[in-house]
Amino acid sequence: RGTVRFEDVRFAYIPSRPILKGVSFEVPAGQTVAIVGPSGAGKSTLSRLLFRFYEPQGGRILIDGQDISAIRQDALRAAIGMVPQDTVLFNDTIGYNIRYGRWEASEAEVREAARSAQIDRFIESLPEGYDTPVGERGLKLSGGEKQRVAIARTILKGPPILVLDEATSALDSFTERDIQTALDRVSQGRTTLVIAHRLSTVVNADAILVLDHGRIVERGDHTTLLARN
Numbered sequence: 001r002g003t004v005r006f007e008d009v010r011f012a013y014i015p016s017r018p019i020l021k022g023v024s025f026e027v028p029a030g031q032t033v034a035i036v037g038p039s040g041a042g043k044s045t046l047s048r049l050l051f052r053f054y055e056p057q058g059g060r061i062l063i064d065g066q067d068i069s070a071i072r073q074d075a076l077r078a079a080i081g082m083v084p085q086d087t088v089l090f091n092d093t094i095g096y097n098i099r100y101g102r103w104e105a106s107e108a109e110v111r112e113a114a115r116s117a118q119i120d121r122f123i124e125s126l127p128e129g130y131d132t133p134v135g136e137r138g139l140k141l142s143g144g145e146k147q148r149v150a151i152a153r154t155i156l157k158g159p160p161i162l163v164l165d166e167a168t169s170a171l172d173s174f175t176e177r178d179i180q181t182a183l184d185r186v187s188q189g190r191t192t193l194v195i196a197h198r199l200s201t202v203v204n205a206d207a208i209l210v211l212d213h214g215r216i217v218e219r220g221d222h223t224t225l226l227a228r229n
């Protein structure tokens with residue numbers, strides 16, 4: 001389960017300026033589809049619609065054949081995990097931040113998720129800026145480490161569907177490769193929608209869609225798209 005389908009989806013923030021002009025694609029259950037395209041193409045808007053932050057003005061979005069407008073918000077949030085571009089951490093320990101979204105998880109499960117994402121050494125630490133009254137200082141995590149927290153959170157939550165939003169764009173190339181490996185592992189067996197600027201970050205996708213000015217202008221796999229571009 002976990003098939004995601006966009007059918008002729010249209011959306012505008014401002015009526016005079018359509019952002020998505022009839023976008024259709026399917027991510028079959030368990031597969032990875034990447035949406036690439038220039039900044040401003042409407043990629044993040046697609047993921048916002050999938051989370052129902054906004055409603056499409058035309059067309060529909062289906063999960064396993066069900067229109068998402070008929071799915072309760074809490075069920076939708078349970079079904080979809082997100083690893084964002086910038087992970088904002090809450091004012092509590094890294095362990096608490098990993099638990100966010102699945103409060104009933106046991107201590108051992110949190111630890112296991114942290115270990116899989118290789119962030120377990122920080123589990124008791126507080127994030128930077130959140131110093132305790134007794135003078136304990138928060139820890140400055142790098143961009144890659146924050147992403148590992150988001151990855152651990154997603155592993156723990158275990159949603160069938162995953163959205164990765166330009167997940168490695170802000171990292172140096174060593175960290176990027178490292179995080180990519182962790183992300184490939186989390187997306188294993190899950191329906192995954194990757195939002196990316198560059199073809200180079202989506203080598204492993206089953207299909208790649210190029211979005212430009214609100215339309216899908218090309219579809220293919222990594223090899224065919226590289227050959228054409």
Ligand code: ADP
Pocket residue numbers: 010011012017018019020021022057058
């Ligand atoms: P064109 O091929 O002329 O660019 P479009 O496919 O963009 O046409 O639009 C077809 C119709 O759908 C037009 O009436 C347009 O205003 C409307 N439309 C397109 N995209 C959106 C959108 N995102 N929101 C609302 N209406 C849209």
Ligand code: ADP
Pocket residue numbers: 013014019037038039040041042043044045046
């Ligand atoms: P991408 O993720 O491909 O860079 P976005 O989906 O973020 O593109 O944005 C597509 C277009 O929609 C951009 O022109 C952006 O300025 C515009 N846009 C994004 N969010 C809003 C908003 N909340 N209100 C109005 N316009 C927006």
